[in-house]
Amino acid sequence: MDSNVLGLLASYGFVFGILLLGEGIRKVWRLSPEFTRKFVHIGVGNWYILALLFFTNKVFALIPPLTFIVLNYASYRWKIFKAMELPERGNLGTVYFPISLSILVWLTWDTAPYLGGVGIMAMTWGDGFAAIVGQNWGRRVYSVFGNRKSIEGSLAMFFFSFLAIALFLNAFSPLPFATAVLQAILLAGVAAGVEALSGAGLDNILVPLLTSGAAFIL
Numbered sequence: 582m583d584s585n586v587l588g589l590l591a592s593y594g595f596v597f598g599i600l601l602l603g604e605g606i607r608k609v610w611r612l613s614p615e616f617t618r619k620f621v622h623i624g625v626g627n628w629y630i631l632a633l634l635f636f637t638n639k640v641f642a643l644i645p646p647l648t649f650i651v652l653n654y655a656s657y658r659w660k661i662f663k664a665m666e667l668p669e670r671g672n673l674g675t676v677y678f679p680i681s682l683s684i685l686v687w688l689t690w691d692t693a694p695y696l697g698g699v700g701i702m703a704m705t706w707g708d709g710f711a712a713i714v715g716q717n718w719g720r721r722v723y724s725v726f727g728n729r730k731s732i733e734g735s736l737a738m739f740f741f742s743f744l745a746i747a748l749f750l751n752a753f754s755p756l757p758f759a760t761a762v763l764q765a766i767l768l769a770g771v772a773a774g775v776e777a778l779s780g781a782g783l784d785n786i787l788v789p790l791l792t793s794g795a796a797f798i799l
Contacts, residue, residue, distance in 0.1 A: 588635025592645040595631055599624035600662050607663065614663065615716065619709045621665040622678070626705025629682070629698050633753060639690040646682035653679060674782025678704070681789040689793070695754040700793030702749045703772035707742030708784055711735065711776060728780035738776050742792075743769035764799050771795045 599621055607617040628645065636642035653675045656662045665675055681704070685697030715734025722731050747765035750756055756764065772792045776784045 584635050585638050585641035588632065588641060589644060591631055591635055592628060593648075596625055596628060596645065596649065600665065603665065604662065615712070618665050619712050621662075623705055623709040626678075626701055626709070629701045629705075630749075630753075632686070633694060633698065636690075639686065642686050642690055643683055646679040646686065649679040650676060650683065672782040674785040677782055677785035678789075681786045685789060685793055693754075695750065696793050696796050697789075698749055698753060699746055699768055699796040700772075700789030700791070702745035703742040703768065703792045704785060704789045706745035707738045707769070707772050708776055708788060710741040711738035713737075725778055726780065728778070730777050735773055735777055739769045739773040742772040746772075764796070767799065768792055768796055 603617045603621040603624070606612060606620070607614070632642050632645070652661075653665075654673075656665065657673060657675060682701065685700060686694075689695075689697035711734045714737035715731040719731025719733045721733065722729055724730070743765050746768050747762050750761035750765060751758060754761060772788050775788050775791050779787050
């Protein structure tokens with residue numbers, strides 16, 4: 582079977598598996614919607630690694646994120662996947678995420694797809710753990726443009742972005758180890774800064790795009 586077709590099957594199986602698992606643990610263990618939303622956020626974001634392993638054609642790689650722009654908006658409107666939805670209205674973060682995925686695949690896939698992955702790793706791991714740490718242990722609160730953040734959450738954003746980007750670059754880029762680690766430090770700083778300035782789900786599009794943009798400049 583063609584690797585691109587196999588990639589599509591693997592992509593949908595992977596993403597729907599994460600969604601069903603998130604919905605299952607939400608019901609069985611009665612976990613908060615915010616926890617399961619971040620579980621889904623972190624899990625689904627790793628689709629980019631799966632895509633790198635299977636897709637050789639950009640058009641095929643674009644199909645899954647474009648599909649989930651539509652499905653995630655439908656879920657936002659009608660609460661189809663409760664494990665990934667926030668109770669309040671007006672936060673389109675779950676829609677912005679596949680939009681940013683689509684943009685980065687389109688811009689980087691034919692030349693240096695690892696550049697797109699840098700922003701996705703920051704969004705997937707950094708933002709996911711920033712929310713978990715900030716909401717559970719955030720005590721030192723600050724506000725930027727009316728967006729309330731915590732120092733603990735911002736530090737988690739930096740640390741997990743650095744860790745994810747460093748591992749990703751060493752696995753998928755041609756950069757030497759030391760260069761990859763140094764760039765990961767700088768890019769994690771960019772991701773943490775953008776996240777601190779973003780609100781209302783906009784970090785789901787600003788963090789990936791601006792972090793990958795910084796990687797392109799580097």
